[in-house]
Amino acid sequence: MPIRKCFKSNSMMADVFRRFLKNKLALISLMILCVIVLSAVFANLIVPYNKAISQDIVNKLQPPSMQHWFGTDQFGRDVFARILYGTRISLLIGVCTTAGALLISGFLGSVAGYYGGRVDNIIMRLMDVLMCIPAILLAMTVIATLGQSIQNMIIAIGISQISGFCRIIRSVILNLKGMDFIEAAKSCGARDGRIILTHIIPNAIGPIIVQCSMNIAVSIIGAASLSFIGLGVSPPTPEWGIMLSEAKDHMRTAPYLSTIPGIAIVVTALSFNLLGDGLRDALDPRLKD
Amino acid sequence: MKQEENVLLDIEDLVVEYHAAGIVVQAVNHINLRLCRGETLGLVGETGAGKSTTALSILKLLPERTAKMSAQKLFFDNTDLLSVREADMRAIRGACISMIFQDPMTSLNPVMTVGDQIAEAIALHNAEVLTKQEIQKRSKEMLELVGIPAYRSNDYPHQFSGGMKQRVVIAIALACQPELLIADEPTTALDVTIQAQVLQLIADLKEQLNTSMILITHDLGIVAQTCSRVAIMYAGEIVEIGTAKDIFEADLRHPYTIGLFDSIPDLALDVPRLRPIEGLMPDPTALPSGCKFHPRCPQCMEICKVQHPSLFVDQEHQILCHLMKNSDAQDLENGGPL
Numbered sequence: 001m002p003i004r005k006c007f008k009s010n011s012m013m014a015d016v017f018r019r020f021l022k023n024k025l026a027l028i029s030l031m032i033l034c035v036i037v038l039s040a041v042f043a044n045l046i047v048p049y050n051k052a053i054s055q056d057i058v059n060k061l062q063p064p065s066m067q068h069w070f071g072t073d074q075f076g077r078d079v080f081a082r083i084l085y086g087t088r089i090s091l092l093i094g095v096c097t098t099a100g101a102l103l104i105s106g107f108l109g110s111v112a113g114y115y116g117g118r119v120d121n122i123i124m125r126l127m128d129v130l131m132c133i134p135a136i137l138l139a140m141t142v143i144a145t146l147g148q149s150i151q152n153m154i155i156a157i158g159i160s161q162i163s164g165f166c167r168i169i170r171s172v173i174l175n176l177k178g179m180d181f182i183e184a185a186k187s188c189g190a191r192d193g194r195i196i197l198t199h200i201i202p203n204a205i206g207p208i209i210v211q212c213s214m215n216i217a218v219s220i221i222g223a224a225s226l227s228f229i230g231l232g233v234s235p236p237t238p239e240w241g242i243m244l245s246e247a248k249d250h251m252r253t254a255p256y257l258s259t260i261p262g263i264a265i266v267v268t269a270l271s272f273n274l275l276g277d278g279l280r281d282a283l284d285p286r287l288k289d
Numbered sequence: 290m291k292q293e294e295n296v297l298l299d300i301e302d303l304v305v306e307y308h309a310a311g312i313v314v315q316a317v318n319h320i321n322l323r324l325c326r327g328e329t330l331g332l333v334g335e336t337g338a339g340k341s342t343t344a345l346s347i348l349k350l351l352p353e354r355t356a357k358m359s360a361q362k363l364f365f366d367n368t369d370l371l372s373v374r375e376a377d378m379r380a381i382r383g384a385c386i387s388m389i390f391q392d393p394m395t396s397l398n399p400v401m402t403v404g405d406q407i408a409e410a411i412a413l414h415n416a417e418v419l420t421k422q423e424i425q426k427r428s429k430e431m432l433e434l435v436g437i438p439a440y441r442s443n444d445y446p447h448q449f450s451g452g453m454k455q456r457v458v459i460a461i462a463l464a465c466q467p468e469l470l471i472a473d474e475p476t477t478a479l480d481v482t483i484q485a486q487v488l489q490l491i492a493d494l495k496e497q498l499n500t501s502m503i504l505i506t507h508d509l510g511i512v513a514q515t516c517s518r519v520a521i522m523y524a525g526e527i528v529e530i531g532t533a534k535d536i537f538e539a540d541l542r543h544p545y546t547i548g549l550f551d552s553i554p555d556l557a558l559d560v561p562r563l564r565p566i567e568g569l570m571p572d573p574t575a576l577p578s579g580c581k582f583h584p585r586c587p588q589c590m591e592i593c594k595v596q597h598p599s600l601f602v603d604q605e606h607q608i609l610c611h612l613m614k615n616s617d618a619q620d621l622e623n624g625g626p627l
Binding site: 205 | 387400458
């Protein structure tokens with residue numbers, strides 16, 4: 001059936017994908033992220049883990065060479081291996097904090113937005129309180145209370161992100177709640193849970209995906225800064241923030257030691273941000289060409 | 290005359306007020322309405338006359354926080370809707386009473402295929418008796434019924450034109466074969482040629498499924514085409530109700546109805562300019578005393594400003610105006626027109 005074909009080819013997701021492909025910057029970011037994710041997943045196939053932690057004082061502070069692509073640090077550890085394994089931690093923290101924050105604030109935000117009134121007021125005022133505390137200070141307090149570990153770092157950064165997420169989700173849902181198709185679903189006899197799950201969330205997914213990808217970037221930077229001030233994961237775990245912090249004593253003699261982790265952080269964060277931008281443009285039907 | 294057992298919807302003394310920020314909006318003021326099985330009632334009035342509010346209060350879908358609704362009687366098919374619990378009301382919505390909304394562009398979920406949306410309406414009320422395949426099949430049948438080929442059921446709303454979307458909306462509304470269909474300005478957002486098609490479709494399906502209908506509109510042309518009875522609403526009141534013949538041709542008519550007809554351009558008559566009704570709808574937060582229409586009425590009398598008119602009844606034709614007097618009722622203090 002030829003007619004059928006020409007109608008079928010044009011679904012919503014296909015449209016989104018086509019618009020996304022047009023955005024070259026976002027496409028490049030996506031490719032970079034793919035490389036980063038793959039190298040994090042298959043890091044042990046590229047370099048063995050003990051290269052990232054075993055010390056080799058004889059070969060310390062060597063500049064980049066064929067043997068050590070990114071040079072070695074003050075303990076003679078291979079910087080390339082440390083960057084590679086650091087990616088695992090950064091991505092883990094970025095994805096886990098965002099997923100956690102999304103779950104909690106998704107629930108709080110949709111309840112506040114959908115039911116409104118007193119519930120909305122209580123939840124949003126709590127979020128305001130949370131928002132008043134600077135994110136890094138909040139994270140430091142949580143780490144100081146719970147102790148230093150990757151899990152606690154995820155909890156700490158996650159908590160500091162709930163309020164912003166919650167606001168966005170609430171506003172998206174508030175906007176959708178007024179749409180006619182929600183009223184139409186009610187007039188068909190659908191109950192609240194069903195309306196939220198089948199009508200509101202699929203429509204809110206666009207802005208939420210965008211926010212998530214931006215949020216991962218913020219989390220990665222947050223994790224690096226916590227490690228930098230000594231509150232993140234503990235040495236000798238390879239982590240970008242710790243690498244930066246250790247490199248600051250050798251800034252003059254071995255600038256590559258601080259530059260390379262810095263570039264890793266910037267490239268990853270920037271890629272997530274640009275991907276988010278691209279997704280926002282692609283998912284917004286008003287920008288339909 | 291109507292037989293009692295044939296009455297599907299019986300509303301007595303319906304009042305709806307919106308309370309917001311200390312202001313009270315009197316949206317619907319003491320409405321009485323009866324609808325028989327298989328009948329089509331046109332509800333006509335300007336924007337803000339309370340037509341949609343009346344429709345939503347039948348479905349009990351008024352915004353909970355702001356709207357206050359009360360009535361002497363709100364019976365649907367011998368069920369008292371006033372005392373029905375919310376869970377039972379959900380079972381009534383869609384299955385027994387369903388609604389077509391004004392704007393098909395926004396009343397479909399943009400991220401669900403139209404087939405799924407029709408299937409959802411069916412599944413909500415038949416999930417226990419029908420299997421998934423049967424629901425899908427019914428959904429496709431409904432699509433065919435409104436004149437859209439079944440293979441398009443996997444398409445998304447944005448792939449349809451406005452008229453097609455409204456057909457989908459109609460398919461959703463009729464999916465469970467409701468006894469009462471409330472169509473809230475179903476053709477306002479469509480252009481004229483599509484309007485005619487959609488109206489014809491609604492009328493055909495209504496005949497086929499023996500559905501009663503309340504057609505809300507501000508277009509008297511549509512009313513003439515489709516409705517057996519017509520109610521004219523003004524400022525939350527029904528000022529005139531009767532058969533279509535009464536409203537369009539009777540000698541005695543409410544001045545507001547006359548004004549509405551005079552506002553329609555007529556090719557056959559050579560008038561230099563249209564005669565619109567002077568002034569604006571009264572502010573619903575501060576309705577005028579007496580007859581609500583008196584500030585704009587060309588035939589306003591002294592009594593109109595102070596006393597609310599009583600209903601003039603001539604068989605099925607009822608008018609809320611001081612100009613008409615029931616022959617058997619004794620005239621009140623002031624007597625005839627001044």
